[in-house]
Amino acid sequence: MDATELRAAQAPLKEKYRTEPDSALVPVRASASFADGGLTATVEGFAGPVRAGLHPAAGGSEEDACSGDLLLEALLGCAGVTLRTVATAMGVEIRSAHLEATGTFDIRGTLGVDRTVPVGVTGIEVTAEVDTDADEATLEKLARSTERYCVVAQSLAEKPTFVIRRAG
Numbered sequence: 001m002d003a004t005e006l007r008a009a010q011a012p013l014k015e016k017y018r019t020e021p022d023s024a025l026v027p028v029r030a031s032a033s034f035a036d037g038g039l040t041a042t043v044e045g046f047a048g049p050v051r052a053g054l055h056p057a058a059g060g061s062e063e064d065a066c067s068g069d070l071l072l073e074a075l076l077g078c079a080g081v082t083l084r085t086v087a088t089a090m091g092v093e094i095r096s097a098h099l100e101a102t103g104t105f106d107i108r109g110t111l112g113v114d115r116t117v118p119v120g121v122t123g124i125e126v127t128a129e130v131d132t133d134a135d136e137a138t139l140e141k142l143a144r145s146t147e148r149y150c151v152v153a154q155s156l157a158e159k160p161t162f163v164i165r166r167a168g
Helices: 003-019 067-090 136-149 151-155
Strands: 040-045 048-053 094-105 121-132
Touching (some): 003 067, 067 094, 067 136, 067 151
Antiparallel strands (some): 040 048
């Protein structure tokens, strides 16, 4: 898809969302269960179920996906699609790309060892190495636009609400 095709595909959608703002509210959903034993949650993913469990640093095994890794994987998926879309809209050819997300979590926060230590992944950085002829100013614009329009990245700025209620 090139910039012209992208604009043609998105133009009627943008117009609809301008004139009918409520139609732009798109529900998203994920579900998980305690289908497997142990300290795990089985998440129903696009490519099939994924069993999430404790990181080995918290007493888990390497047999289960760590939630921190899953978080970074979701971020990379969104960032990659966003980067490709922004580059296409700008007419920037990216012949290939390798993306990586890194961060750190201090397990003392999760385990309650030190209440001053934050719980969660901090210092997250997404790096994209791209094969392109674009100049440095264009790469900077791609980075800022990807950051601005990446749904997962922007969603990390707001904490979710947790509700636990009795089944039935």
